[in-house]
Amino acid sequence: MAPAAQASDSTGGYITDVLIFADGTVLFNHSGQRSAPPACGAGLSTRWAFKAADAAGQARLAALLSAAGMNKKVDIVGLGICSVWGDTESLNYFVVKF
Secondary structure, eight states: OOOOOOOOEEEEEOEEEEEEOTTSEEEEEEOSEEOOOOGGGGGGTTEEEEEOSSHHHHHHHHHHHHHHHTTOEEEEEEOSSOSSBTTBEEEEEEEEEO
16 A cells, blocks of 8 residues: 655745646746655656646636735645646645735
């Protein structure tokens, strides 16, 4: 039996890059201090992924881009799996620090 996935987080950093694909996949980098990523995302430890193809994902993308545009710090929590993009931990949620 495989061990359960371990979610990681990244705190106190800024959004440094955002890549948006036609299918709604969003990849972004974060400059914060990160806990140990899951094995699937260890090679790209500053990158996170989510889908913006539905209304909830579009709201996430709008908040993420707003935070980046206002140069606000963001805390991120992942899911511990790479279900959106094979080598990048999937986003659970993020907090914009005002």
